[in-house]
Amino acid sequence: MVVYLRGDLGAGKTTLVRGMLNALGYTGRVKSPTYTLLEPYRAAGMDLRHFDLYRLHDEEEWEAAGFRDEFDGQNIFLIEWPDKAQDFLPRADMEIMLEILPQGRQAEIRANTEMGKRCLEQL
Ligand SMILES: Nc1ncnc2c1ncn2[C@@H]1O[C@H](COP(=O)(O)OP(=O)(O)OP(=O)(O)O)[C@@H](O)[C@H]1O
Numbered sequence: 001m002v003v004y005l006r007g008d009l010g011a012g013k014t015t016l017v018r019g020m021l022n023a024l025g026y027t028g029r030v031k032s033p034t035y036t037l038l039e040p041y042r043a044a045g046m047d048l049r050h051f052d053l054y055r056l057h058d059e060e061e062w063e064a065a066g067f068r069d070e071f072d073g074q075n076i077f078l079i080e081w082p083d084k085a086q087d088f089l090p091r092a093d094m095e096i097m098l099e100i101l102p103q104g105r106q107a108e109i110r111a112n113t114e115m116g117k118r119c120l121e122q123l
Pocket residue numbers: 007008009010011012013014015016032052080103104105
């Protein structure tokens with residue numbers, strides 16, 4: 001399951017991931033993968049991978065870090081700044097677009113695949 005998280009700097013992408021993990025029962029700290037690019041989590045029996053690709057340079061860095069191997073068909077991916085890797089990232093099952101409002105945020109959620117649609121229907 002691949003979820004792209006879109007929105008400007010500070011739109012709330014990391015905060016949303018934190019909320020999702022907390023909702024799954026994760027009680028540890030959820031920090032932004034700003035410099036590590038990837039933070040792995042295990043929650044509710046699922047393996048989640050939170051990426052922030054804002055600082056990803058190129059495909060070479062992606063390969064060298066072994067990120068391709070993470071996409072094993074089992075993990076769940078929450079990916080900030082997917083455009084930084086659009087040429088080699090798997091396509092999104094779901095995309096969440098966040099917009100800053102005067103108060104709070106607006107989320108637009110789009111499902112691109114059957115799995116994404118099934119997931120969206122459950123929300
Ligand atoms: N729904 C919300 N309502 C109010 N404030 C929010 C909301 N979501 C996030 N914020 C606040 O906005 C700030 C930035 O949030 P966050 O770090 O999640 O953004 P981001 O989209 O991940 O940014 P970046 O692109 O830099 O990674 C934080 O101070 C956070 O508390």
